[in-house]
Amino acid sequence: MVKLSVLGSGSRGNALVIAGDEGAIIVDMGFSRRELLKRLEQLGIDPGILRVALLTHEHDDHSKGCRVFCNDLRIPLCTTSPTAAYLRRRDKLPDQVFEFEPGCDFQFAGFEISPFAVQHDAASPVGFVIRRGNCTIGIATDLGDVNALAKQRLCDCNALIIESNYDAKMLRDSDRQLYLKQRILGRHGHLDNMVALEVIGELLTARTSVLMLAHLSRECNNPELVRSLFERKLSQLGRSDLRFEVLRQEQTLGPVELDDNFSETEVAYAAN
Numbered sequence: 001m002v003k004l005s006v007l008g009s010g011s012r013g014n015a016l017v018i019a020g021d022e023g024a025i026i027v028d029m030g031f032s033r034r035e036l037l038k039r040l041e042q043l044g045i046d047p048g049i050l051r052v053a054l055l056t057h058e059h060d061d062h063s064k065g066c067r068v069f070c071n072d073l074r075i076p077l078c079t080t081s082p083t084a085a086y087l088r089r090r091d092k093l094p095d096q097v098f099e100f101e102p103g104c105d106f107q108f109a110g111f112e113i114s115p116f117a118v119q120h121d122a123a124s125p126v127g128f129v130i131r132r133g134n135c136t137i138g139i140a141t142d143l144g145d146v147n148a149l150a151k152q153r154l155c156d157c158n159a160l161i162i163e164s165n166y167d168a169k170m171l172r173d174s175d176r177q178l179y180l181k182q183r184i185l186g187r188h189g190h191l192d193n194m195v196a197l198e199v200i201g202e203l204l205t206a207r208t209s210v211l212m213l214a215h216l217s218r219e220c221n222n223p224e225l226v227r228s229l230f231e232r233k234l235s236q237l238g239r240s241d242l243r244f245e246v247l248r249q250e251q252t253l254g255p256v257e258l259d260d261n262f263s264e265t266e267v268a269y270a271a272n
Contacts, residue, residue, distance in 0.1 A: 005254030022110035070094035133260030165190035
């Protein structure tokens with residue numbers, strides 16, 4: 001059994017945990033060590049089961065707690081070499097580091113981890129596909145566009161976690177500076193609701209049982225709007241059966257239980 005838990009997702013912090021029989025993985029640590037431990041406790045997760053940390057990119061809302069948290073738990077941080085170099089120059093890198101190249105798979109805690117490059121304005125940003133047995137979890141929380149590679153990697157996952165960052169009109173009407181609006185709207189910025197809405201039709205398959213929308217903008221998006229848009233789309237696709245969640249900055253979620261001996265008719269979950 002694989003258990004998926006979300007510590008929080010948004011522009012002020014992102015982290016999630018995937019646990020199996022041989023231990024657990026934490027993906028991103030965009031909160032302080034204290035806040036990470038607090039949220040793990042809320043979810044009933046013993047930090048001692050964590051075996052490794054994965055980092056998608058160096059931005060503070062994903063890396064804030066990585067050095068202190070990893071050193072405290074004595075676990076390695078897995079990240080790309082350019083991301084590691086960026087953090088090293090700023091004294092934000094933990095003692096144990098495993099550097100990988102996008103496209104090169106590796107294993108930790110009984111999971112096969114497949115990193116892939118994504119389009120985002122960072123040193124070497126990646127998404128992850130994480131497998132155990134027949135259970136596959138796809139993660140892409142920061143990307144300006146879902147290109148052919150991302151579609152290939154994220155398609156046909158049991159659980160899909162993908163960004164739906166902003167509403168284009170809300171962003172354009174916001175008080176943000178023009179350069180920031182252009183950055184977010186660009187192909188290396190963030191994913192808007194309508195692009196995410198369109199692409200899920202290509203990514204969801206019969207085996208997909210969980211869809212989570214991540215990294216909503218606090219100022220330029222609305223969770224109720226996102227939920228309404230995607231529930232309508234899922235109904236049109238005939239997928240009202242799957243578990244659908246709009247992730248929030250201040251709320252933990254999980255654990256969601258996924259059977260790693262996959263059956264198309266079986267998926268169990270429990271939420272705190």
